[in-house]
Structure formats: structure tokens, C-alpha cells
Amino acid sequence: MSIERLTERLDALGAIGDTGGDGNSRLALTSEDRAGRDLVVTWMRDLDLDITVDGIGNVIAVQPGFDPLVDPVMTGSHIDTVRTGGRYDGNLGVLAGLEVIETVQATGLDLDRPLAVGFFTNEEGARFAPDMLGSLVFAGGMQLEDALDISDVDGVTIGDELRRIGYAGIGACPARPPHAFVELHIEQGPVLEAEGVNVGAVTSVQGISWQELTIVGQSNHAGTTPMSMRHDAAYAAAAITTFVRDLAIRMGVPQVGTVGVTDLHPDLVNVVAATARMTVDLRNTDSQMLGDAEARLARFVSELADREGVTITSRRLARFEPVVFHDRVISLIEAAAETRGRSVRRMPSGAGHDAQMLARICPTAMIFVPSVGGISHNPAEHTAAADLHIGTEVLLDVMVELTRTRFDHRSGAERT
């Protein structure tokens, strides 16, 4: 394989929607996204792949010349970005897939099954909700008609935009499941870099619980109101924030908990806050532990409200169950890395990815490569060329191995 070709393609794709300093902005189904899609499709055509655009605009390219009933081993990711994104998130998985197929074709390797690479529509969810929409529809998790009616903040629908940019395809949704799916992605976190490990064999995607808490206390004068007579929404928000952090540490890895939003009102130096709006983000790879964390938080919030004489209401913003990847595919990733002499560790994904949707319909796992400083969704997002190389080689080996692998049952996830 050619690391030069891969990085040249990353650069060429990154030049579309370039925001300066390695920054990228190609929101889903915008004209920038169309230009990015057109470029990747050109490269797919250069490899003489069979290209299908489906009803939600996912683009899948399959090696030609195989019996159509022999399902491909598929890889892929997305090429849409957040508004101020980098050039690796998503793009790497798609372009590494192209590199794998080009390498296999150049070596004349004779495979039992075709390889396929695709990119899915609106993975980021930065323009249309929910995120991972294209792969969700691909896997049958949402009706195509419902998806096409989703509109952005300006009222423009996905259906309108797909027609406008020429990606309203005729491929079926849900799609015929591939034989297996494996996605290469940057970690978007600090663990691999901090531990000096080359490759992550991703075992699962964390379940996510997002809630918004609204605290109503009483606005009071910061000088004249004794501590014992206060109903301080800012204090209640702070107590919840420290509880969430202590809870996650007490429960231990892989539980994480974050309060990212706190808005006080009136937000004045000498006024006890009347109200606070805050969010709590809880994640765990274990469904029961995630539910336990939610229950413990709810209990604390209820006791706090009683103690402080404030009312606290909760609104669910998002709730996704954890996804567990296929143990056989995970093991193949470990084995491939070790055979290449690379250090590897099993790890969960803290972020959502298209692979978690594919896991519903076929054996699936993911390969992570290190993110410098753990930074992502940011122009400073970076992964060293050597790590791109390592990840792509592992992807190549795993995909080839998967063409020879028989699965006793075709469920995407195994409860390991």
C-alpha cells in the first residue's frame, strides 16, 4: 500500500471546505459535501468499482466480477464534518478503504468475496438530527421516507438536498447486509497516545444518556439573605456537577460523566441564582451500569431538591443503549496488529460511529488509531502519517481475513 497516496487523498479531500490550518467544514448535503462526494466517487470510478447510491445518499463501491449473492466484506465511514472539523474524522475510514482495495487489486490477490467501501450520509448530525442517519437507514433502523422528511434549522429537508446535489439514489434501504463490516477511525480521545499503543481493537460503543436539568430556586440578595434561608440554584447545580464527577470515579472505568452546560439566571455577582439549566452526559459500555448511574443520579437530585427547597425537573435529551461489537472480528483485529508487530489494546469507543449501526445487521468491529492530544472536531485534529499507515495495514489484513471467515450466525453483535 501507499501511505503517500492515502495522505495525498486526505489532503485533496481536506482542500474542499478548507477553513484554514487543516480545518474542514463540509456539513452534510451542502455544496461542499457534494464536491467532497464527487471527488471520492471519482476515485471509486478510477478503481472500476461498482458504485451504488441508495435512497438516503449512502455511496457504496464494491469490487466487480463476483456473484451478486456473495456478500462483500465492507468498510467505510463518512465524509461529512462538523462546522469546525478536522480532516481525519470519517475521511480516514473511507480513504483507507479505497487504499485497501487498490492495494488488493494491484497485488492480484484472489479473494473469495468482494471488498466494498462506502460513505454514509450525515454521520455527524451537525446539520440534521439524528447523527449516524445514513447508516441507521442502511441498517433498517429508520424508514427511508421518515429520514427524507427531516429538515435542518432552515426547514430544508434531506430529500430536497439529496435531489439538489444529485445524490438521491435508487439503491434499496434497508440494504442487503454485508458479510462483515470493519471501520477504521481516529480514536478522538487520548488513551492510545497516552499509553503509547499503536492500535485500538474497539469492543463496544458506550451507551449514552443525556439529560437536561432545570433547577428553580429563589433569587435573593447575596448580602442580606442568611445561608440558612437560601434556595440557591447555582449551589444545587454545583452539587450535581461534583456528584456526577465523583459518581463516575467511584464507579470506575468505563463509566464517564460530564456536566458541560451550566447557565445561571440572573448570573449576577450579588444575586443568589434563581434558576440554573444544566446538562448531564453519562456513558457506559454496560447497559445495566449505565442505568445504575442514572438511578443514582436521580436519587441524589431528588434528595438535593428536598434539602435545598428547590425544584429540579429533568428532560431526556438522548438515550442510546451500548453496542457490543463482534468478538470474532475484534480478535481478528488484535491478531492482525500483533502479526504486524504493532501494540494493540481492546477499548470501548466513547463516541458514536456508523459501525454501531452496521453491528445491527452483520459481524462488525472497529480499528482505532491515536489522536494527537486526544483532540477531534477541531482544526487541530491530527494523526501521524505512521499511525495512518499502521491502521490501514491492519484494516487490509482484517478485511482479507474476513473474506475467508465463516460466521455461524450473522448477528452483528455478540454479548461477550
Place this chain on the structure above:
Amino acid sequence: MSIERLTERLDALGAIGDTGGDGNSRLALTSEDRAGRDLVVTWMRDLDLDITVDGIGNVIAVQPGFDPLVDPVMTGSHIDTVRTGGRYDGNLGVLAGLEVIETVQATGLDLDRPLAVGFFTNEEGARFAPDMLGSLVFAGGMQLEDALDISDVDGVTIGDELRRIGYAGIGACPARPPHAFVELHIEQGPVLEAEGVNVGAVTSVQGISWQELTIVGQSNHAGTTPMSMRHDAAYAAAAITTFVRDLAIRMGVPQVGTVGVTDLHPDLVNVVAATARMTVDLRNTDSQMLGDAEARLARFVSELADREGVTITSRRLARFEPVVFHDRVISLIEAAAETRGRSVRRMPSGAGHDAQMLARICPTAMIFVPSVGGISHNPAEHTAAADLHIGTEVLLDVMVELTRTRFDHRSGAERT
């Protein structure tokens, strides 16, 4: 005295800058403030008082017919309001003073000293900083020239506005100190109402320490960043908020502590906060205890910054030493309330008042009456007519008694 006349005057003054529902907006030196001033001056003239407007626009009305070297017993307060104020804060003290003088004149009581009532410019500080400016200049705490040059956010100076509204007077600043000063004011806190006490004999004004803390952590993905690798500015802000509250409770009355402002960045549900800006308001009537609270907070902040790997910088926003009122005047207030059969308690003031400036130059104290729900700086600010009556009667008795009181020394404050 006439409670009807007092409430009618409160209503008439409240009709100027009426914002609906008992709300009042007469920011200092605006046209609304001028209209309020003109109305109160009319009432002063109706009583044939000698009226002086000084260089900073304070208006002082003194009973005529006394030797100019016999200093008056003075009362007063302010008639400017915050942007969304009520109709009792300040106004009560001025109009009750008028009522006291009118009652004394009607009864033909022969006093050894004249009574005086005044209103001071820009007490609220809602338009020009600092607050309590008029009384500060009156007491010699700031040069008149410096005060006149202070401008509002639009660059308009106090000097300009005083000339525009016709209140750039010729009375001397600093003024000749009165014999004594006593101010009637609503409590602006919940203590008197909660304890069912009629009158507060105010012993002191809390010292105030305001600081702004800026916390710089590191923005990270809420899913992919392990708890142990975070530098979470939101958590640090929350830990400080709960510390401030616990510190105040541990130190006990009269220590209070408030975090009223917390602004996170980027303030997103799934991003560990990079930065937080917050304020800490600490108050105590004891100078040493206030300094102790500041020192304990600084120690906690320093340890927290080390532990969390964040930087925390502090900027002082305000710092006022506590003011202790004159014990003899406080005792007169207690005695007057008891003689009238009213319940009374000594208490500190959590808010700043003109009386604390007058305490620099003459024996001074304050009378508090209950605030319904402890609410102030709000259209819902209210004090029952019966409590206005009680407070004004006590003010009358104390002022008359002060005309007969000799002070061994003229310092405003006694360290009791």
C-alpha cells in the same frame, strides 16, 4: 404622623418611572430621576425648609431658624433606583424623613437642634460606579472633581448630567458633618419577617469581598476522555461553588458566601468545559473574619488548581471593609422601639447604604423594617403599611432624642 400622607407620597414618587406592577426605574441623573427629584424638592419647599444642592447633586433640606453653627440631626437616603427596582428601597428613608419633620412642625415641638432630610446622588450604582457615590463625596471619601468626571457606559459624565437636569449645586463637598445621622430603610432581606420582629437596629454593614475567578482547563470529548485524564473547568467551578457555601456555613453567622455568576465555554452537552468564569461574593461584619474567609478560599483554589491540572486566576472586583455603627445611636433605636411596644433586634446590614458613608463623619446608625419575602431590587419589593408606620415612628423618636444627645467624640463609628 400620617401614614396616609407617607404612602401617598410613596405612590406619587413611584408613579415617576413606573414600569408597571409597582416596578420603578429611575436610574441616577436620568430625566426620570430629575422628575423624582423635582417632586421631592416641591415637598421640601412645602415645609419651608432651607434647601441646599451640593456639587455632586445631593439635596439637603434643613429646618430653618436655627443658628447655622448648631448642626442638624439628619436623616435621608436616596431616590434613584436600579433598572427594575421597587418603590421602597431608598424612597422610604427620604419620604419618612419628610414625614418626621412635618409631624414635628405640626406639633410645634421645640428642639435644641434642627432636623434635616436629604437624598444622595447615585446610591444604587446601577448607572455610575461606584455605588453610594453622593454620600461618599458628601463625607469626603472622594474628591468632587473626580466624581464629576465619572462616566456611564455611553461616556456621559456625572458632571454633564447634573448640569443637564439642573442639579449641579453650589453646596460644599465634603459637607460640614451633621450632629448625627440615622437612616430608615427596608431590610431587603428575610430575617425580620421570618422572625416576626418589627424593627431592626442595624449595628454594622458587612464588609464585601468580590472576586472574579477565571479557570482554564482543557476542552475534551465527554465520551472519549477518561475521568483521570480530564482538566475540567466546569468541575473546578462547581467545586469552588460548593466550597464557598460550605465555608460560609462552617464559619457561621454573619459570614455569607455566594457564587452568582458561572459562565462555561464552550457550554456544550458533550464537551468537557475548557474555561469557566465565575464570581465569589464573601461578606462579614468582622474585618478579620472576612480576611480569613478570603484566605481559606485562596488556599482551596490553589490546591484545586494543582489537583485538577487547571490554572485559576483571580481578579478583585470590589473590597469594602465592614462598617460598625455608633453604639449610642443603636441603643436609642432599640429604646425607641421598645417604648413604642415594638419588637426589635440588633442585626447587621448585608447591603450597602448611604449611612455607612455618613458613619465616617458623625454618630450614625440605621433602622430596618421588614421586606415581604426578603425581596428587593424587584417590582415585587413590598413592605406593609403598618411596618412603614412603625419604622417612621421610631425614626421620629430617635431623631428627636438625638437633638438632646451629647456625644463625647464625634467619630461616626464605634468599635464595639
